[in-house]
Structures are given as structure tokens and as C-alpha cells.
Amino acid sequence: MEYFRLRGIGVSPGIAVGEVHLSEGVVFTSRKNDIKPEHVDRELKRLDEAILKTEHQLKKIKAEIGKKVGTDHSFIFEAHLFILQDENLVSRIKTIMQEEKTNAERAISKVFDEYSEMFRSIEDEYFKQREYDLKDVLSKIYLNLESDKKLERDDGKEKILVAHDLLPSEAALKLSQGNILAVALDIGGTTSHTAILARSLNIPAVMGLSQITRKVKDGDTLIVDGTNGDVIINPPLAIKREFESKQKKYDKYIRELKKTARLESQTLDQVKFFPLANIELPDEVSLAFSMGAEGIGLFRTEFIFFQTKKLPCEEDHYEIYSQVAKSAGKKPVYIRTVDIGGEKNLPQMNVEKEPNPALGLRGLRLSLKERGHFKTQLRAILRASAIHKNVHIMLPMVTGVEEIEETKLIIEEVKEELTVQKHKYDKNIPLGIMIEVPAAAAISDNLVKEVDYVSIGTNDLIQYYLAVDRSNEDVSYLFKPLHPSVLRLLKFIIESAKKEKKDVTVCGEMAADPLSALALLGLGLTSFSMNPIFIPKIKKALRSVEYKTIKKIVEHGLNLKTAREVEEHFLEKVLSKHPKALLVAEEY
Amino acid sequence: MKKKTVKIKNKLGLHARAAVKFVNMANRFASSIKIVKDGNEVDGKSVLGILTLAAVQGSEIELKICGRDEGMAMQALNDLINDKFQEKE
Numbered sequence: 273m274e275y276f277r278l279r280g281i282g283v284s285p286g287i288a289v290g291e292v293h294l295s296e297g298v299v300f301t302s303r304k305n306d307i308k309p310e311h312v313d314r315e316l317k318r319l320d321e322a323i324l325k326t327e328h329q330l331k332k333i334k335a336e337i338g339k340k341v342g343t344d345h346s347f348i349f350e351a352h353l354f355i356l357q358d359e360n361l362v363s364r365i366k367t368i369m370q371e372e373k374t375n376a377e378r379a380i381s382k383v384f385d386e387y388s389e390m391f392r393s394i395e396d397e398y399f400k401q402r403e404y405d406l407k408d409v410l411s412k413i414y415l416n417l418e419s420d421k422k423l424e425r426d427d428g429k430e431k432i433l434v435a436h437d438l439l440p441s442e443a444a445l446k447l448s449q450g451n452i453l454a455v456a457l458d459i460g461g462t463t464s465h466t467a468i469l470a471r472s473l474n475i476p477a478v479m480g481l482s483q484i485t486r487k488v489k490d491g492d493t494l495i496v497d498g499t500n501g502d503v504i505i506n507p508p509l510a511i512k513r514e515f516e517s518k519q520k521k522y523d524k525y526i527r528e529l530k531k532t533a534r535l536e537s538q539t540l541d542q543v544k545f546f547p548l549a550n551i552e553l554p555d556e557v558s559l560a561f562s563m564g565a566e567g568i569g570l571f572r573t574e575f576i577f578f579q580t581k582k583l584p585c586e587e588d589h590y591e592i593y594s595q596v597a598k599s600a601g602k603k604p605v606y607i608r609t610v611d612i613g614g615e616k617n618l619p620q621m622n623v624e625k626e627p628n629p630a631l632g633l634r635g636l637r638l639s640l641k642e643r644g645h646f647k648t649q650l651r652a653i654l655r656a657s658a659i660h661k662n663v664h665i666m667l668p669m670v671t672g673v674e675e676i677e678e679t680k681l682i683i684e685e686v687k688e689e690l691t692v693q694k695h696k697y698d699k700n701i702p703l704g705i706m707i708e709v710p711a712a713a714a715i716s717d718n719l720v721k722e723v724d725y726v727s728i729g730t731n732d733l734i735q736y737y738l739a740v741d742r743s744n745e746d747v748s749y750l751f752k753p754l755h756p757s758v759l760r761l762l763k764f765i766i767e768s769a770k771k772e773k774k775d776v777t778v779c780g781e782m783a784a785d786p787l788s789a790l791a792l793l794g795l796g797l798t799s800f801s802m803n804p805i806f807i808p809k810i811k812k813a814l815r816s817v818e819y820k821t822i823k824k825i826v827e828h829g830l831n832l833k834t835a836r837e838v839e840e841h842f843l844e845k846v847l848s849k850h851p852k853a854l855l856v857a858e859e860y
Numbered sequence: 861m862k863k864k865t866v867k868i869k870n871k872l873g874l875h876a877r878a879a880v881k882f883v884n885m886a887n888r889f890a891s892s893i894k895i896v897k898d899g900n901e902v903d904g905k906s907v908l909g910i911l912t913l914a915a916v917q918g919s920e921i922e923l924k925i926c927g928r929d930e931g932m933a934m935q936a937l938n939d940l941i942n943d944k945f946q947e948k949e
Contacts, residue, residue, distance in 0.1 A: 350880065354907040360909055390912045
């Protein structure tokens with residue numbers, strides 16, 4: 273057995289060691305198998321039998337899924353039954369078999385090609401995707417043609433699922449069985465449906481492996497490290513042992529983190545803090561809460577615009593926001609209005625390519641220009657605020673007071689319209705801004721008077737402030753969150769907000785790095801919003817220190833000359849006072 | 861033969877669920893039922909055919925029905941479309 277290592281994208285953390293179960297998406301054969309004219313009838317009969325068998329299977333799955341998770345999820349199988357019973361489809365397959373005197377497999381793949389060409393020429397994303405439903409049905413027939421090749425039935429054994437890709441129906445079916453140790457796919461990424469499902473079920477997953485289905489076979493031993501994105505095929509004993517012990521440590525680490533998630537969010541000297549989650553899909557809410565989030569500090573809305581080729585309508589927005597507001601219950605949800613522009617371009621909006629997108633038409637600037645879309649989004653957010661009165665509006669890329677004033681007028685307009693149309697909304701919905709432009713930071717004492725809260729987007733703020741593009745290898749070393757200039761700026765923003773008794777949050781990566789998070793605590797920050805998987809780690813760091821000690825350490829740091837001095841000073845002082853505070857940085 | 865142009869009103873258009881309802885209804889009649897959109901003609905009793913039309917909200921389709929119960933079929937299918945396939949929006 274050959275030993276291989278592959279590198280992909282770790283989309284769901286954790287380690288699993290187990291046996292490969294290859295889930296074959298059927299690769300339709302294009303090989304033509306001629307059959308004798310007198311055998312055509314026999315071949316047609318073979319096809320009919322396979323179709324009948326497929327029909328029974330579909331009816332059975334439909335009934336099972338309907339019972340297990342509700343008829344909403346079983347509809348897909350009903351649609352598949354209709355496709356199976358589509359006379360045009362079956363007769364087309366048969367015609368090809370009769371005319372070309374060829375086997376059923378070949379005819380099926382030919383018909384699939386004909387239809388997929390039609391589907392691929394469709395622009396609308398929804399209808400385009402129906403190609404996969406057809407593929408789903410045809411591959412079932414295909415597998416049923418061979419009497420000895422059974423449709424995958426699960427034997428209940430623990431295994432690692434390897435596939436080219438999983439259709440949403442397959443992912444739901446397979447991952448919920450409880451015996452999948454890990455998932456490894458050729459394609460896919462962090463925001464794919466399967467990735468989200470894997471994360472919420474705590475199943476380690478690596479995607480984007482491109483060739484794994486060709487490199488493994490059933491029964492191979494596989495190690496999947498969903499944290500680093502490593503996949504090891506048929507590891508030598510020593511490596512297998514190493515990972516098994518890593519796995520044990522990791523499982524222990526997770527158990528501890530989960531315990532942390534349920535502990536009080538306060539420092540040793542009883543200063544309360546609030547871990548919040550940055551998410552972009554409604555499905556992530558429950559994961560966030562299981563990690564200890566006490567609210568959704570940043571709900572990004574860009575994906576709604578990337579879903580279809582058309583611009584989303586009010587209902588598209590509302591469906592998503594109401595889902596998030598509902599799943600958050602009484603906990604706060606900060607919905608950021610669309611932050612498109614810059615490098616995240618949107619073809620539907622006709623935003624022209626700009627010479628300098630980071631300094632161009634993006635965030636609130638674009639929303640104020642495309643007022644119709646902005647109002648649509650605001651209407652949906654306002655309507656969702658009626659459900660639990662837990663929704664906050666957050667504006668990205670604000671530079672000055674005028675933009676806030678203009679936005680307030682638009683919100684008033686939208687509110688009046690909603691009142692006339694008898695829609696409910698939270699009349700006191702809080703309005704806040706992101707502080708990510710240095711100019712906004714410099715006048716944050718004035719800006720904060722105009723709004724109910726501010727949220728500091730440290731990633732962009734630091735890039736603009738230090739004039740460093742983090743993705744540019746030649747200068748990225750200059751990106752230093754602990755640069756004294758950055759700390760002074762952050763101090764000013766945090767103090768300005770506190771002076772006006774307004775909430776202030778940091779929602780950049782600084783909040784997810786233990787040392788930086790401690791620095792922020794020392795500056796007086798108590799709301800930290802981050803990718804939910806980092807919450808336990810940060811919570812643990814903040815719980816193991818005394819606020820007043822950290823405050824002193826940070827105050828001294830503000831007068832140091834370089835980022836390096838600051839970092840060394842923090843590390844040394846924090847560790848001497850609270851030796852365990854930064855231990856959590858070592859994951860496993 | 862009866863012909864009629866109808867506008868798709870429901871938000872999701874002739875999506876899978878609506879297409880299934882359409883075919884279910886069409887199958888109750890003996891007449892042949894064709895749908896034409898942008899010059900493409902498909903069988904109104906074929907779910908796949910209907911899906912390939914990609915008839916989104918607001919698009920116009922032409923129903924061409926031919927057979928002994930064509931009047932009733934036209935009425936029923938026309939009502940189904942105008943009733944937004946019993947969908948809320």
C-alpha cells in the first residue's frame with residue numbers, strides 16, 4: 273500500500289484516523305459497447321428493470337427522510353421520482369439504444385450530455401443547478417444496471433468518507449448517520465454546504481484535495497487533519513501513532529474548550545466581557561453559540577448578493593435575516609449592510625473596475641449611490657428586527673458625519689414606508705458604524721455621538737493606518753497590530769465610545785489572537801467579535817488574567833517605541849503575572 | 861388546438877416544485893401539451909423539459925394544447941399558473 277500526503281483546505285477542525293469509504297459519483301462511461309440487433313430487446317429489458325429498481329429505492333428514501341427530517345427535505349426525492357418517470361427522458365435513452373445498437377450505459381451517458389448542455393447554457397443559477405438532479409437520477413439507474421453492483425447501502429461501520437463532491441442531499445443523508453469519522457473531498461471550500469454541515473456536526477473535513485478520489489481505494493487507511501488541511505494515505509505505523517496521540521490531545525483540548533464555553537465570561541477580578549461571533553451564514557448561529565458566543569457581533573451580508581446573478585430582492589434578504597434573528601433568540605445580532613466594492617466586485621451592480629479599489633466605491637459609499645438596493649436591504653433588516661428586537665444595523669466604510677446623517681434620513685424614510693404598509697419593526701433599532709477608515713478613527717469622539725455603538729474593523733483600519741497591504745509579500749512584515757501607533761489610535765476610539773457610554777466592539781482578527789485580545793482588554797475593550805472557532809481560546813485567555821494588571825501593562829506599552837518592544841513587554845509581563853494566560857495559544 | 865401566452869407570476873418561477881405540480885396537472889389530460897419559451901418548445905408533461913426552459917418570475921410562456929380535452933386542460937393549467945402554483949409569493 274502506497275504512502276501519500278496531500279494538502280487541502282481544512283474546513284472543519286479535528287483529526288480522524290480510519291478506513292476509506294469511497295463514495296463514487298458515477299463517472300458515465302463514454303465507451304460504446306455494440307450489441308447485436310437481436311439483443312437490443314434484452315438490453316431494453318435490463319434498462320426497464322434498473323429504472324423500476326431505482327423507483328423503489330427513491331420511494332423508500334423519500335418515505336424515510338420524510339419521517340426523519342420532514343417533508344421539506346424529502347421533496348428532492350419526489351422531484352427525482354418525477355424526473356425518473358419523465359417519458360421524454362426514458363424514451364430518448366431507448367431511442368439511442370435502438371438506433372445505435374448500443375448498451376444502456378452508453379445511452380444514459382449520451383442523454384446526460386445532451387441535457388447537461390442545455391442546463392449549462394442557462395444563466396439563472398437555480399435552473400442551471402438542476403443538472404445535478406438529473407445526474408443524481410441517471411447515476412442511480414446506471415448503478416442499478418449491474419445487478420451485482422448495489423446502490424450504496426450503509427453498513428453502519430465507522431469510516432472516512434472520500435468523494436469528488438457531495439450533493440446537498442447526499443451530505444445531509446450521510447453526515448447525519450453518525451458513523452462518518454471525517455470527510456475528504458476533491459473540490460469545495462469553507463463556505464460550501466458540506467463544510468458548514470461538517471462544522472456543526474464536529475466532523476473533521478478537508479476539501480479542495482483535487483485528486484484524492486483517484487489516489488485512494490476502499491479500505492485504505494486515511495488520516496484527516498481538518499485543522500491543517502493535511503490528508504495522509506496509508507501512513508506508516510509511526511505516523512499513524514503520532515496522529516492518534518495528536519487526536520487524543522485534540523479531543524481533550526476540545527472538551528476543555530467546550531467546558532470553557534459554558535463558564536462565565538469574566539476576568540479574575542470580575543470584569544465582565546462579551547465574546548461574540550463573526551459569521552456569514554444563518555446555519556452558523558448554532559455553532560457560534562455552542563462555542564460560547566453571547567451574540568452575533570458581525571453578520572456579513574455579501575453572500576446574499578453572490579448567490580444569484582440577479583440582485584437579491586427584499587424577500588431574499590428577509591428570509592436570511594429573519595432566520596438569523598430567530599436562531600439568535602434574545603441575543604444581539606449586528607447585521608452589517610453590504611460591504612461590496614473594492615476587490616469584492618459584483619457584476620450585477622455595474623461597478624466599474626477601479627484603479628485603486630481599496631480607496632474606491634465600496635461599503636456605505638456604494639450603498640448611498642445605489643439607494644434602491646440600500647433601501648431594499650434596510651427594509652428587510654428592519655422587518656427582521658420585529659421578531660425579537662435583537663437586531664442592530666451596522667454601516668461599513670464610514671468616513672464622516674455626513675454619511676451617517678444621510679443614512680439616518682434614508683432609514684427614517686424606510687421606517688415611514690413600513691409603517692404605512694403595516695409592517696412591524698423595532699422602532700428603537702440601534703444604528704452603529706464600523707470604524708475602519710483612519711479619518712473616522714480620528715474623529716470617533718464626534719462620530720460616536722451620532723450612533724448607538726461602534727465596531728472597530730481592525731483588519732482594514734490597520735492596513736489603511738499603516739499603509740500596508742497585508743497580501744503583498746514585500747511589505748506584509750510591516751502589518752503590526754501591536755504597533756504603538758495602532759494601540760494609541762485604538763485607545764482613543766475605545767475611550768471616546770466609553771465617554772459617551774456607547775458600546776464598542778472589535779470585530780477584526782485582533783480579537784481572535786490571544787496576545788492582541790489582552791492588549792485590547794487593557795485598553796478597556798470588553799466586546800470581542802471573531803470567527804466562532806476562536807472563542808473558547810480567547811475566553812480562556814481573558815478569564816485567566818486580572819483586568820487591572822493587564823491595564824497597567826498596556827498603559828506602559830503605549831509609550832514604547834516599536835511594535836517589537838511592545839510585544840516583548842506584553843509577553844514578559846503577562847507571563848510573569850499570569851503564567852497560564854497564553855498557554856492556550858498552543859492548540860495541541 | 862388552443863394557444864395562449866401566460867406570464868409566470870410566482871417568485872421562484874417554474875422551479876422544481878412548480879414544475880412537478882404542472883406535470884401532475886398536465887398528466888390528467890389526454891391532450892398533448894407543449895410549452896414554448898424564447899423559441900424553445902418542450903413537452904408540458906416532462907419535468908426535465910420544463911426545467912430546461914428556466915422560466916423565472918415575469919417570463920412569458922406559450923401553452924399549446926391539442927386534443928379532445930384541450931379546453932379543460934388550458935383552463936386548468938392557466939389557473940394553476942395564475943394561482944402561483946399555490947405558493948405564497
